[in-house]
Amino acid sequence: MTRRQARRPKQVRTLSGIDRLTVVLMVAVPTLVVVGLVWGPALATVLLSFTDWNGIGNLADINMIGWENYQNATTNYPPFGPAVQHNVIWLVVFFFGPTLLGMVLAVMLDREIRGSRVYQSIFFMPVVLSLALVGFIWQLIYSRDQGLLNTVLGTDTDWFGDPDINLWAVLVAAGWRHTGYIMLLYLAGLKAVDPALREAAAVDGAGEVRTFLRVIWPVMRPVNIVILVITVIESLRAFDIAWVINKGRNGLELISTLVTQNVIGEASRVGFGSALATIMIAFSTVFIVIYLVQVMRERR
Amino acid sequence: MTTVHTRGRPVRPARVVLRVFLTVMALGWLFPIAWAVYNSLRDFDYTSVNGYFSFGGFTFDNYLEAWTRGNFGQTFYNTAVIVIPSVLITLLLASSVGFVLARFSFPFNLTLLALFTAANLLPQQALLVPLFRLFLNVELPYEVSDSGSLYDTYVAVIAVNIAFQTGFCTFVLSNYMKTLPKELTEAALVDGAGVLRQYWQVVLPLCRPALAALATLQITWVYNDFFWAVAFMRTGDKLPVTSSLQNLRGQFFTDYNLLSAGSVIVAIPTLVIFFLLQRHLRAGLTLGATKG
Numbered sequence: 001m002t003r004r005q006a007r008r009p010k011q012v013r014t015l016s017g018i019d020r021l022t023v024v025l026m027v028a029v030p031t032l033v034v035v036g037l038v039w040g041p042a043l044a045t046v047l048l049s050f051t052d053w054n055g056i057g058n059l060a061d062i063n064m065i066g067w068e069n070y071q072n073a074t075t076n077y078p079p080f081g082p083a084v085q086h087n088v089i090w091l092v093v094f095f096f097g098p099t100l101l102g103m104v105l106a107v108m109l110d111r112e113i114r115g116s117r118v119y120q121s122i123f124f125m126p127v128v129l130s131l132a133l134v135g136f137i138w139q140l141i142y143s144r145d146q147g148l149l150n151t152v153l154g155t156d157t158d159w160f161g162d163p164d165i166n167l168w169a170v171l172v173a174a175g176w177r178h179t180g181y182i183m184l185l186y187l188a189g190l191k192a193v194d195p196a197l198r199e200a201a202a203v204d205g206a207g208e209v210r211t212f213l214r215v216i217w218p219v220m221r222p223v224n225i226v227i228l229v230i231t232v233i234e235s236l237r238a239f240d241i242a243w244v245i246n247k248g249r250n251g252l253e254l255i256s257t258l259v260t261q262n263v264i265g266e267a268s269r270v271g272f273g274s275a276l277a278t279i280m281i282a283f284s285t286v287f288i289v290i291y292l293v294q295v296m297r298e299r300r
Numbered sequence: 301m302t303t304v305h306t307r308g309r310p311v312r313p314a315r316v317v318l319r320v321f322l323t324v325m326a327l328g329w330l331f332p333i334a335w336a337v338y339n340s341l342r343d344f345d346y347t348s349v350n351g352y353f354s355f356g357g358f359t360f361d362n363y364l365e366a367w368t369r370g371n372f373g374q375t376f377y378n379t380a381v382i383v384i385p386s387v388l389i390t391l392l393l394a395s396s397v398g399f400v401l402a403r404f405s406f407p408f409n410l411t412l413l414a415l416f417t418a419a420n421l422l423p424q425q426a427l428l429v430p431l432f433r434l435f436l437n438v439e440l441p442y443e444v445s446d447s448g449s450l451y452d453t454y455v456a457v458i459a460v461n462i463a464f465q466t467g468f469c470t471f472v473l474s475n476y477m478k479t480l481p482k483e484l485t486e487a488a489l490v491d492g493a494g495v496l497r498q499y500w501q502v503v504l505p506l507c508r509p510a511l512a513a514l515a516t517l518q519i520t521w522v523y524n525d526f527f528w529a530v531a532f533m534r535t536g537d538k539l540p541v542t543s544s545l546q547n548l549r550g551q552f553f554t555d556y557n558l559l560s561a562g563s564v565i566v567a568i569p570t571l572v573i574f575f576l577l578q579r580h581l582r583a584g585l586t587l588g589a590t591k592g
Contacts, residue, residue: 019495026499027400030393030466031412037431037463038419044430055433105325108318121578122326125333128570128581130524132545136563137336146556148335151353176332181585188586229421237423240526244546259425263432264531273429280423288421292414295471 042281049274056268069275080276083253086167090254091235093168098175099231102182107212109183110190120187123180131174131240135160138173139245163251170241170252178234182227189223190216222294229291236284255280333567340366340560347557362561369551370562372541379523379540381454386461387518391511393462394469399499401470402477403485413474419467424527431460435532452534460528465521469514472587476510477503510587516577517584520570541566 015023049069051062073080105123109116126134141148142159150157159169193216201211217224239256242248248257255276262273339352346357367373397416401409435450442448450456480503488502504511529543536547545566552559574581 015495022495023400023404026396026495027412030397030470031415033393033459033463034416034419034466037460038422038427038467039415041427041430041434042422045426045428048429105322108322113318113322119322119326122329124578124582125571125574126329128520128524128574129567130526130542130570132526132542133524133563133566136545136548136559136566137332140336140339140556140560140563141332143556146347146352148352151351176329180329184582184585188582233421233423239425243530244526244549256423256425259428260531263429270429270433277423277425277429281426284421284423284426288418291421292418295417296410296414 045274045277046281048271049278051271051274053270054268055270065271069271070279072272073275073279077272079253079258082251083255083258086252086254087236087238089167090171090174090238091232093171094175094178094231094235095228097171098178099182099227101175102179102184103186103227105179105183106186106190110187120183123183125180126177127180127184129177131177131238132244134173134177135170135241135244138169138176142169142173160245161250166245166251170245174238174241178231182231185227185230186220186223189220193219222298225290225294229287229294232287233284236280336560336563336567338560339557340564342557344555344557352556362557363565366552366558366561366565369558370548370565371537371544372565374537375539375541375544378454378538379542382457382461382529382540383519383522386458386465386522387515389458390462390465390469390518391514394466394514395473395504395507395511396499397466398470398473398477399503401474402480403498403503413471416467416470420464420471424464424531427460427464428531431456432531447534451532452538454538456532457528457540460532461522461525464528465518469518472514472584473507473510476507476587480506509583513580513584513587516573516580520573520581523570 050064050066052065052068053062102123105119109119113119129137139147139160144150144156144158144161147159149155149159157165160166197215197219198211201215206214237256238254239248239260242252242254242257243260246252248254248261259273259276259280262269262276339347340362341358341360343357343359343361347354350356394416397412400406401413432451435453435456438450440449440453445453447453484502484506485498488498493502523540524542525540526542526545529538529540530546533539533543536544539547548562552562
């Protein structure tokens, strides 16, 4: 009893004045940076979205205008509909394309295959390239005049320029990068599965597919959730490749590019841009919460 | 010995299909990079006559020309100015708050960890409006900043990179520090070591694997960051490599051999990291996403 009492609070109570100050600073400085430059601005974005501020003039001149920016965005701003649609397409394609493919590759490469590491490295390689650079590299394949694809197919298509197809061309390029990322995460999850589980399933005479669906998949739940969240967030954040191709116009509108156009362009529409950004915040918050619940539960 | 072994076992068709599938996929995956490298080494006059689907006309000149036209000497320097302080300060901040979260049990620990972890998951555009206005409105003397404000300065880009990346690193490092035996700091405590010494001399050296993994990952990420410099910088000469890609279109898009060479130049630093430090990259990514 006395021993326990002496042990537990020791950490905190025996801190000297200097130590206490050290601990406070070690927490306070990083917290101030993150709150000041991430959470503060995020909150300010939400607040600004209800105002008519145009970025010029005093903060005192700001008027609260309620949901007007949101109404304008949804009813009076032609690129908004396409942007939302493109983000949704991005998410659905990413989920059923590169994400599933990455998981399948991980399952394939998780077993005893000669050269498994080499395959893993090859699929992982595009992950270290920025999406902006991925846009450049694929331009060599997609270009109308000098691109490889038109040479091979005998077509005359501007794959990154034609508004009917450029989103799909971009998704192939972006998916090329996303697949390896998911493969890597899923492989790490598979490696952590207790081998005894597989052996038990094998002893029971379960085939590989059955073993995966009935034994491995349920154990992989935490990894599956993380992968789902990452896929959603990456789809929502997609920006670089569209911006580097045509600044997110002409078939490549995304909510992220609309926000950027409205804020850093000449027409500085602060309130309006904030409303668009707030839509992004609201959507990502749902998935951030799912992610946090998952990882915090694991931590205990 | 091994050949006898494999011969003794009937080759299952499923294995063959798997191998073929993986090989085709892997070749397809390598192709875009290989294509860029291949054409970067060829003469423009040769390929414009014979097409890109040809063999020959090899030269190294595209690299020299891309290097000067793309102003890569300058942009690589700019990248270094941004990446080095960003990564060092991020790791310092993340390890100090991670240390406190892992070693002490304060009631606010979990909330704080959530606050940090979630910060890295927000879309960057969520912070754009207020930060853009904030940087424009912080007045600086013109000797310090050409724009007279924080806008268009390295400090702004570095600060945002740090704030955005600290959350992820805090999460990884605090998880890692939690796995270290408690006796270590307790022994140091008995020896009379203060909190700062426990952190700097006992815990941090033990975190070397995690720090190496995170440093590798962060260098890659900050190098690859496109958005912050595009948003907060105006002067073309100040842009880091990745963000300068938006201006290189006009320079390169008429000559695809030049474009190839430019792409390879930009890819080289991260590819070198990939080939030399892949272990650290993978560790960094998986430490964050799955259980630490």
